[in-house]
Amino acid sequence: MSTIQAALSGILLGGLYALMAAGLSVTWGVLRVINLAHFGLMLVGAYLTFELASAWHINPLWTLVVTVPAMFVLGGALQLAFDALRISELNSLLLTFGLLIIIVQSVSNIWSADFQRMTAAVNPYATESVRLGRFVFPVPTLFAFAVAILIIGCAHLVLRRTFAGRALRAYAEDRAVAGAFGVDHRRVGVLLAATSGGSAAVAGMLFSLGSSLTPATAYEWFGTVFAVVILGGVGHLLGTLSAGLLVGLLSGVVSVVLSPATAPFVLFSLIVLALLLRPRGLFAARTAR
């Protein structure tokens, strides 16, 4: 009983992991930018949610009206800067790590390094759940799961069925040839990075619904989110979703069957195995970009 409940809870939490990883995965896969600042955008999204909800008593879900456009613009602006600087894939890692440090320190200066969380008065979702028979589905992760399916599903369809999506995939495959066929890589690149920024705002809001915030939280996301990106296959959206759910499921089940302390060991052993056996990711072959 505990195992099944933990598996269900883990899968729901995996939705949040997938949503956090999707923006990073797609910008890495398509634009060749390993954007660690994405963690910073999620952090800012989470803190803005906290601020708007706590100070202005806005329903946390409605804060997306402010945070998504803000992170959309920030994400796009960063990509414009990357384009202007013509940074390589490796340099993007170093540059965006610096940006992340700046963002984390700015968040510390504005909101302090102390733990912050929305009170029960402004965030009733934190302790709510939906009961189905003997099983319980926590509302914050249920939201995250549903939103992850919706956003990643839509993004996948856009990439598969629209001209912009096809242009992006062509650009990811061969930049020179895509350019020769009239793909304006700068425009589609900025649009993709901006959308990724918007998704970071959503992920940040969903995280803040169920968790306390500290500036260092951004670094704590690294391990799990990169695990999801690598297992899912860099740039593969459906792979990222599947990997997120798998990581959540594994983490939940291992916690119950063995011990929570064993879960990271199992998870990262799996990543090492995946890199050895399927370097492009567990789900890369079965899904298209």
Place this chain on the structure above:
Amino acid sequence: MRDKTGRVLVAVAAATLLLGFVVACEKKSEGGGGAPAASGAPIVVGSTLSLSGAFAATGAIHKIAGEAFVDRLNAEGGLLGRPVRWVVRDDESDQAKVSMLYEQLISQDKVDLIIGPYATPNILSAMAVAARHKYVLPQHTAVLAPLLTYECQFPGWSIGSTPNEFVPNQLLDAVASLSTPPKRIAIVTNQNGSTDFVSYGAGDNKVGAVSITRQRGLELVLEKRYPPNFSDWASLATQVRDARPDLLINNGLGVDPVNLLQAMAQLNYKPPMMFSLFPAPGPPLGLGPKADGLMSVSIFEPNKATLDRLGAKATAVVNDFKARATTAKLPYTVFETQAAASWNAWEILVAGVKGAGKIDHQAICDSLHSNGADTTFSGHLAFDASKHNFWPPTQTIKQIQNGDWVTVWPKDRAAGELRGPAA
């Protein structure tokens, strides 16, 4: 009618003048009527604090407490008649920087005295430098007595020489006093170095909450360890719920108990009793009634009964800290354990210097060993070098009652009654 109005105006004016005179006199007496003003070259106290990085949230508390202490000390005539200046550097929560900065403070800046940084790993780094230069090191919060071997380090917070035995025994003694004491115990432990030893012991001493629970004949229904950056609280909450403990002991820190309580609330479950070792004090209060009854450890809570017992100075310190913390926009502005430990460390430093009568580190160290130190919040502290200067613990158990932390155990220092599951 006009005469009557005039008389009233004259009376009001006279009363205002009289009131102004009284206030002016009071301000004058506060400003230094009692103690002679400090003069001469300042005594410089050097230290680092984690003002950024992982420990910054608590580092900010120690900075405010230290500033308030130095301001008060100078207003009361300074130290040895000289003003005191505190030089504090940001160690960025980095142990390597702590060593470098303390070395710099002592060797290059030639500070007269030093005081500890915040957080055990940083304190251990500072202690190594202090020992090398034979400087006295009062420190705020490191309680792992076996590791703090330098004879001139003096702790501001003590859980005795075996905290891994003291904490579980104190908690289980407290709950044993209830009319229906808990029999089924669950222990979930953060593998952080500051918490794991309370469940499983440290070094050769493997006694801890787990073994003590068994020794006392209580049923250990769940025992789990989780990593420091754990996030899958739902799975742990499920296991706690299914184990049906009477008492859940969470040897965790930070927001661990909040995450766990929240995950359990999502399962529509709350354990009859719950204890958490080192939680951030503010966040559990934000959970409202869902956190009511949560217990933890404390060396000081500003409950009215406690403040009444300690006197006016303690109340003034607590109020001053609150005002400063509010200005600094700390989320939780209450003067409690961390700030009290900080205050203790500063009072130890001052007591040592006054006892020695000069800035001589060996004399200060000897004076503290011989005479101890009087503190506002923990009373007289006696330092025994054979116990690494860890004084008999004054640590208490506190409990959230009606949205506030209240000291509940031991009874002679309690400000309220420990509430059992039925309360």
